Amino acid sequence: MGIFDFIRNEFVNVIEWVDDSQDTIIWKFPDKGNDIKYGAQLTVRESQVAIFMNEGQIADVFLPGRHELTTANMPILTTLRSWKYGFESPFKVDVYYVNTKQFTNMKWGTANPIIVRDPEFKQVRIRAFGTYTFRVKDAKKFLKEFAGTTPVVRVGDLEEQLRSIVFSKFSDAIAEANVSVLDLARNYTELGEKLGPLLSDDFDQYGLEIVKFYIENTSLPPEVEAFLDKTTQMNMVGDMAKFQQFQAGVSIEKAAENSATAASIVGVNLGGMMAGAVAPGAAAPGAQPAAQPAQSKEDILGLLKQLGDLKAAGILTEEEFAAKKAELLAKL
Template identity: 50%
Template sequence: MGLFGFLKSQFIEVIEWTDSDMNTMVYRFPVQNNEIKMGAELTVRESQMAIFVNEGEIADVFGPGRHQLYTQNMPILTKLKSWKHGFNSPFKAEVYFVNTKQFINQKWGTSNPIMMRDPEFGIIRLRGYGIYSYRVSEPTVFLKELFGTNASYDTSNIEEQLKKMIVSGLTDLFAESKIAALDLAMHYDELSEKGKEKMQQRFSAFGFEMTSLYIENLSLPKEVEEAMDKRTSMGVIGDLGQYQQYQAAEALRDAARNESGGLAGAGAGLGAGAALGGVMANAFSGNQQQQANTPPPSISQTEKISCPHCQAPNTLGTKFCGDCGKSIQMKKVPCIGCQAELNEDAKFCGECGTKQDAEKTCAKCEKKNAPNAKFCGDCGENL
């Protein structure tokens, strides 16, 4: 290799980075002992940012696209190095590619249970886990605060820090929400959204933007869950007395199926039978006592009768209406046609259909008489 070829190999003409690792956040382009040729081609792909650093000081930042490196598009670096206009000599600078895509499916979870005060269960211990995603929104802030002078940087370098930040913020959020443990499941979406807003300020301090936060599960200790299951079972059982009777009947059936023989078996069977008999007696006596202590509903308290005059409801057995004061127990009169018993204000007979207020005309003297008259008032003729 001649001198010209050796010098040419020291000049970098193409600068680019192809991301081969999904979790790499920053990549430092290898320029050690080499110089960048003025007019070199810089390729920045989508979801990337290229940052030039001069002697530890951040200079120019390039977004996605293809760039020709000249003094015109590197104003900060030109000023830092005091280049003259139209400077064409090779130069030295560090080049960092920052990945600005979303880093998804990052997991968070409580390493220790969260102590909370629940309105129903008192003090409880709550555990939870979920996922979140974020991206680098301010590359220069990220380089200053976290990256330093490393050759590369990936999500594992910051994973524990972010996880602890999220758990700390969510612990405070859960306590402030004062949501009962049994109602937490219906508020996952609301708590996730509020948690994301709460974390945004903390993430921005590192140049990050939290794009999503999800709560997958919030669970109580095993002992509390067992107590909740028992309470649910009691609610399903309903009447405890009937449940005791059912258990006693099931126990008697199982005892009857016991085929163990011998005196020992007989003695055990007699003892079990006596014990079960006591259980049955207590179960049934308790049920009977409960029924005895419950007074039967009073007819006068449950049944109502309508007033025949104003139709107002009155308790059965009342003699006078509470609204109009008229007698509820109507006087009975015979039907003028079939002699069936009717209320005195009935207009038609329910048996024969005869109109009850029709006047009777005497066949002998043609005198008008009352509907229930049996003899004519003038001539005495039988009506």
């Protein structure tokens, strides 16, 4: 090999990037310090953008296709270098490829409960988790924000920063959506479509775009969930007296599962029921059943307290509370 062949091999003739990874966003072509030959072939594949950087300054941007590197195809670089007509010498630039495909299954979540405004509960703390899909929308802006002197930028390098953006904006987005926490589960798809655009401004400053935003799960504090369970039980029963009987039955059932003395408790209750049926002096078969014992003053006061709590929580309206209160006071 002659000396001219050796020199010729030092020039870069072909520039391309075959991405064999799933998470690389920026990749710098490894020119190994060699100059690029005038007329070299640049290949940019679909979902790629190639950017020439001249002494730290962004020059020409190449979209998908095959490009011959001449002054006609490099107008910005030609201006920066003040190349004259007919310039055919090798030149030195940094070539960066930016991956513009969609990056899917990005995780987001609220590390701590956040307080959101709710049209029904006024304020409530919730946790939320999900995924989103993003892509590079403005390759030049993204390169300015994240490249620096790093030859390779992967999804993991900016994942934490993007997650913080989602977390900081999620409560505001929920407030603007004006959807009750009770309706979140059945509105995940619609809500995700609303939240995506609300987050787009923060992603846009980095040259990124949220393509899809998904909410997979939301959860409330245990005490709120317990309160909602009570409300559901009441709505199923529909009557305060029946609700008390229902609670008593649940308590006996739990005691039977968790306590060795439950059998005696159940036995006492059953025994009392049997005694009422066969005790001496009991009414003969066919006679009218004895009247139910009146509720004690303590029971009625307890029910009034429960009614007050339900009204304060917004479950009972003022009219419903007044009617039940009058009914109970009449028994005192």
